[in-house]
Amino acid sequence: MMGAARINRALRRVPAWPVYVVGMVPAVWFFWLGATGGLGVEPITALEHRLGLTGLQVLIASLAVTPLRRVSGIDLVRFRRALGLVGFFYIALHLAVWLILDLQSWQRVWADILKRPYITIGMSGFLLLLPLALTSNTLAVRKLGPLRWRRLHRLAYLAIPLGAIHFVMLAKGWQIAPLAYLAAILGLLALRIRGLRTRAAA
Amino acid sequence: LSVLAAPAHSAEAGLEPNTWDEITSYNNFYEFGTGKEDPKRNAGQLTTDPWAIQIDGLVDRPGSYDLGDILSGVSLEERIYRLRCVEAWSMVVPWVGFELADLLNRAGVQPSAKYVAFQTLLRPEEMPGQRTAILDWPYVEGLRLDEAMHPLTILATGLYGKEMPNQNGAPIRLVVPWKYGFKSIKSVVRITLTDAQPPTSWNRYAPNEYGFYSNVNPEVDHPRWSQATERRIGGGVFSPRVPTRMFNGYAEEVASLYDGMDLMGNF
Numbered sequence: 280m281m282g283a284a285r286i287n288r289a290l291r292r293v294p295a296w297p298v299y300v301v302g303m304v305p306a307v308w309f310f311w312l313g314a315t316g317g318l319g320v321e322p323i324t325a326l327e328h329r330l331g332l333t334g335l336q337v338l339i340a341s342l343a344v345t346p347l348r349r350v351s352g353i354d355l356v357r358f359r360r361a362l363g364l365v366g367f368f369y370i371a372l373h374l375a376v377w378l379i380l381d382l383q384s385w386q387r388v389w390a391d392i393l394k395r396p397y398i399t400i401g402m403s404g405f406l407l408l409l410p411l412a413l414t415s416n417t418l419a420v421r422k423l424g425p426l427r428w429r430r431l432h433r434l435a436y437l438a439i440p441l442g443a444i445h446f447v448m449l450a451k452g453w454q455i456a457p458l459a460y461l462a463a464i465l466g467l468l469a470l471r472i473r474g475l476r477t478r479a480a481a
Numbered sequence: 482l483s484v485l486a487a488p489a490h491s492a493e494a495g496l497e498p499n500t501w502d503e504i505t506s507y508n509n510f511y512e513f514g515t516g517k518e519d520p521k522r523n524a525g526q527l528t529t530d531p532w533a534i535q536i537d538g539l540v541d542r543p544g545s546y547d548l549g550d551i552l553s554g555v556s557l558e559e560r561i562y563r564l565r566c567v568e569a570w571s572m573v574v575p576w577v578g579f580e581l582a583d584l585l586n587r588a589g590v591q592p593s594a595k596y597v598a599f600q601t602l603l604r605p606e607e608m609p610g611q612r613t614a615i616l617d618w619p620y621v622e623g624l625r626l627d628e629a630m631h632p633l634t635i636l637a638t639g640l641y642g643k644e645m646p647n648q649n650g651a652p653i654r655l656v657v658p659w660k661y662g663f664k665s666i667k668s669v670v671r672i673t674l675t676d677a678q679p680p681t682s683w684n685r686y687a688p689n690e691y692g693f694y695s696n697v698n699p700e701v702d703h704p705r706w707s708q709a710t711e712r713r714i715g716g717g718v719f720s721p722r723v724p725t726r727m728f729n730g731y732a733e734e735v736a737s738l739y740d741g742m743d744l745m746g747n748f
Contacts, residue, residue: 313718319518320503321570322718383722387707395705449705451568452615452686454515 283352290354295361302365305333306372327376334369335446337362338439339464346470360415363435367412370405370442397448404441407434436471440464496561499572501641503715508648509566510667511615512601512608519610520648527607527668529652534584538598538673541589548652552638554587555579559642560635560656565697565729567661567683571711576656577645578637582630590626590674597629598622598679599655600671616682622666623679623693624657625738633658633734636669659728659735661695692748696739697729701748 309329312318318325341362344355382388391398411432413419420428443461450457498504510520532548557577565571585597603619605611611618628634637656638645645651650667657664663683673679683691690704699709710722728735739747 320499320507320714321517321712323712323720324570325517326718380718381712387710390707394702397705450515452511452515453613454615455613 283354287352287354290357295358298358298361299365302337302361303368306330306369309333323376323380327373327381330369330376331373331442331446334366334373335439335442335460337369338366338435338442339460339467341366342435342439342464342467346467349470364412364415367408367415370408374405397445400441400448401445404438404445407438407441411435411438436468440468496563496573498561498575498641499713499715504572504574504640505646505648507572507714509568509662510610510648510650512610512618512620512668513648514610515615521646523609524647524651527602527604527647527651529647529668532652532670534653534669535671536584536588536673537671538675539591539594540585540674541591543588546584546588551584551653555583557638560637560658562633562656562658563729564656564658564662564665565711565725567663567691567695567703567708569703569706569708569711569725570714571725572714574656575641576635576637577639577642578635578656580632581634581636581655582632584636584672585629585674588672588674593676594674595626596675596678597624597626598671598673598675599624599666599669600673601666602668602670616686620666620682621680622655622664623681624664625678626674627738628657628735631735631738633731659697659731661697663691664695694739694744694747696735696744696748697725698727698744698748699725700727701745 309318309326313322313326316322318329341359344359344362348354348356378385378388382391392402393399411434414423414428414431423431440461443457443464447457447461506521507517508520509517510524513520513523530548533545534548534551535545537543557579559575559577561573561575563571564574581597599622601620602608603611605618624634635656636653637650638653640646640649645654650665650669653669654667655665655669664681678693681691681693683695684693697708702708708725711725712720712722714720726732
């Protein structure tokens with residue numbers, strides 16, 4: 280754990296705000312590409328998919344923080360709020376592109392949410408992320424108290440796999456990537472359950 | 482390919498084709514990958530010459546028909562058709578081809594034949610998508626005989642007056658403009674006349690999502706999305722959704738094929 284201690288010492292000097300800036304650069308880049316032909320001849324769907332996939336990747340990274348600390352000793356907890364929020368921003372943009380550029384009508388959006396299971400599931404995941412995003416600030420932690428806050432934020436364990444299930448369900452044919460994302464998330468959650476058990480036993 | 486004479490008889494006024502770039506860079510051809518840009522990237526290695534189509538089943542003259550031989554017996558023409566993908570996007574494509582009926586008549590369809598089955602090339606060493614079980618390869622499709630014999634149904638060997646690019650189904654593919662795009666099977670190597678409805682790839686994969694008929698129908702939704710509207714490729718980030726038309730706008734020509742049929746049940 281010598282290496283981990285040195286990394287943690289170095290990380291202590293890094294503030295969290297660059298995570299937001301660096302994290303959102305790809306989103307700006309995607310919109311720029313979409314507007315200038317860089318996403319191919321059908322930029323709307325491409326934009327929608329890239330935003331959704333990046334959001335899922337960042338959320339998986341936030342889910343990996345605790346297992347990473349347990350396995351390697353590297354402590355990224357200070358950056359987890361930023362990761363969670365950046366992931367949420369991507370999912371919100373994904374949703375906005377779907378609503379404004381893709382479906383172009385509230386009626387169509389509402390009909391899809393009610394009628395299409397993969398959209399119902401994706402939307403549920405987003406709604407579960409909403410209270411987490413709203414309470415991802417120091418004031419909310421203080422108001423809720425650490426215990427209630429932590430309990431509330433366990434919703435992530437539900438919201439993030441729902442996002443991956445949404446991804447698996449929208450794929451045509453037996454595609455590997457969506458299943459791999461779902462497996463990674465379930466793996467990270469399984470590590471956590473094991474972690475809780477050992478802690479309870481100790 | 483020689484320069485073509487007049488534009489198609491079935492081209493309607495104001496039907497502006499998509500650009501060559503749009504038609505050849507945004508493709509569903511899972512044999513070359515599931516991404517829309519994968520076929521263009523991966524189809525270059527496909528060998529399309531020599532090429533032959535095996536015609537068998539309920540025909541008088543079964544056998545292997547060499548592509549050059551097939552083409553010497555038909556006259557190619559341009560057909561500007563709407564193409565509506567089951568994924569709710571669409572294009573307009575200036576195909577070059579000939580009526581499927583011409584080839585079927587040449588093979589001699591027997592009276593007992595009721596359906597036509599089609600098969601795509603199976604060659605995993607040149608078609609990287611076939612190394613993964615995304616679908617049960619080879620890709621197969623099928624039509625009812627009257628659909629196959631309909632004058633709108635063509636075998637296409639090119640677009641924009643040029644040879645068919647590999648990513649669009651070279652060297653020869655089916656085009657059935659009133660059905661969702663996946664019915665228009667690409668890189669055809671086998672045509673079989675049968676008396677029973679043949680299996681079709683997407684129907685086998687998800688029978689509740691992809692029916693045998695798969696006629697474009699704005700009133701019958703795909704279980705995962707609405708088919709009421711579509712987006713024309715090429716409109717950029719603010720491309721509007723436009724209403725989808727019954728039989729993709731070819732109702733006048735083909736609706737009578739389905740007289741009295743329940744199009745909801747036979748989707």
